[in-house]
Amino acid sequence: MRLLTPFAIVCLCLFASCGSPRPAAVAPCISIQQHDLTVRWGTEHDSANTVEGYELNAKGELFRYEGDKSDTALKRRFLVAIDQAQYCDVTKTVQNTFLKVQALNVRGIRGRFIEYVNATRNVYLRAVWNPDLQTFQSRDMREQYDVLMQLVPR
Numbered sequence: 001m002r003l004l005t006p007f008a009i010v011c012l013c014l015f016a017s018c019g020s021p022r023p024a025a026v027a028p029c030i031s032i033q034q035h036d037l038t039v040r041w042g043t044e045h046d047s048a049n050t051v052e053g054y055e056l057n058a059k060g061e062l063f064r065y066e067g068d069k070s071d072t073a074l075k076r077r078f079l080v081a082i083d084q085a086q087y088c089d090v091t092k093t094v095q096n097t098f099l100k101v102q103a104l105n106v107r108g109i110r111g112r113f114i115e116y117v118n119a120t121r122n123v124y125l126r127a128v129w130n131p132d133l134q135t136f137q138s139r140d141m142r143e144q145y146d147v148l149m150q151l152v153p154r
Contacts (some may be wrong), residue, residue, distance in 0.1 A: 022081050026058040029088035033120050034058060039094050040115040041148045043131070044069060047109055054079075054152060060087035062151055080153050090147065097144045098125045104141055106130050112145055 026035055035058055042053020042065075052066040055076060060083070063076035082090075098116055108130030116125040129138035 022061060022078070023059040023084065027060055027084040027087045027091075029084075029091070030058045034118055036117075036119040037091065038115070038117045038119075039091060039148070040113075040117070041145055042113060044111040044113060044128075045109070046107070046111065053113075054148070056082075056087070056090070056148075056151070060084050064152075080151075082151055086151075090151065093147065094144060097140050098127070101127060101137070101140045103127075104129055104137060106133070106135065106138060108132055112142075114141055114145060114148070 030037060037058045039056045040053055042051060044051045049069050050067065051069045051074070053064075055063045055065060057063075059081070061081050062079045064079055065074040065076045067074045094114065094116055097114075104127040106129045110131055111128045112131045113126060113128045117123065127141045129135070129141055131142075134142075
């Protein structure tokens with residue numbers, strides 16, 4: 001019994017330290033003016049007035065949130081910290097997609113969305129489309145949404 005207690009303590013310490021560390025600094029591709037850069041994507045359900053989505057910050061931390069659309073402070077749950085090189089690639093493709101598709105707002109009962117927000121530079125870009133329709137105008141955003149969903153752990 002005496003050996004079991006130290007063994008249990010060592011095992012507990014090992015399991016507690018196995019989580020992936022969260023990054024302390026922003027990704028290397030982020031300039032000082034982009035430290036507040038946030039990319040969000042998800043689905044809004046207009047009939048239920050709810051939203052479920054994901055948020056990626058400048059450190060590469062991925063969060064999940066869900067709740068009432070009118071709630072301005074939805075509770076976020078940390079999922080994973082993605083590789084910073086991958087983060088730089090993804091945010092660049094999101095930015096390029098917004099440069100290509102400058103306006104998209106096609107509503108339905110459900111609405112998929114992608115947001116690119118840089119509060120420091122006063123940039124707020126948002127595209128919304130109906131996921132039940134495969135329109136030509138939403139093609140690039142649908143492809144970008146699929147790329148972003150690949151970041152979400154299964």
